[in-house]
Amino acid sequence: MKHDQKSYTVEEALQKLMHFCAYRDRSQKEVEDKLNGMRMIPEAKEKIIISLMQDGFLNEERFARSFVRGKFRIKKWGRIKITQELKKREISRPVIKLGLSEINETEYRNTLYDLAEKKSEKINESNPFKKKKKLADHLLRKGYETSLVFDCVNEITG
Structure with a gap:
């Protein structure tokens, strides 16, 4: 992969990063990685990040x-x-x-149960213990808390 060897002024880099941040919300790490890719010096990176934060592009x-x-x-x-x-x-x-805090608890639990029911229908497993394990593993991989997953799996598979 050939790297863009162009060098940027602080102003050019700032403009580029404003577009980058305006497209969708970015983390500070993503912005720093982008600036590293542009081979900006630490002082310039700091100045650009502060400017992006002050102007509301980076939050x-x-x-x-x-x-x-x-x-x-x-x-x-x-x-x-x-x-x-x-x-x-x-x-x-x-x-x-x-x-x-953006996640509503009721919506969270409903989503977990919907996911579990849909997945449960797709698991072709006659052994009820193996089926429960496959379902629980799927939900755990999705990032749900163990206690919620086991309550849900037990409720759904009865």
């Missing part, structure tokens, strides 16, 4: 909230998987907590 809390909403509503991920992904993006614990 970790807003990023965390929209990330949580998207992964929960679209991909139907559980809190554990969402938290792990936010940690990978170097989002702090307090901001992750704020992001997770």
Whole structure:
């Protein structure tokens, strides 16, 4: 892969990053990675990041909230998987907590049960214990909490 060897002025880089952040919410790590790819010096990176934050293009809390909403509503991920992904993006614990507050508890449980029922219908397994295990494993991989998964699986498979 050939790297773009173009060098950017702070102003050009700032413009590029404004578009990058305006397209969708970004984490500070994504912006830093982009700036590293542009081979910006540390002083320039700092100046650009501060400017993006002051102008509202970069906001970790807003990023965390929209990330949580998207992964929960679209991909139907559980809190554990969402938290792990936010940690990978170097989002702090307090901001992750704020992001997770976007999930409504009733909606969360309903989503878990809907996922479980749909998956349960698709599992071709005559042994009830193996079926329960396959269903539980699927829900755990989606990032749902163990206690909720087992309650749900027991309720659905009776």
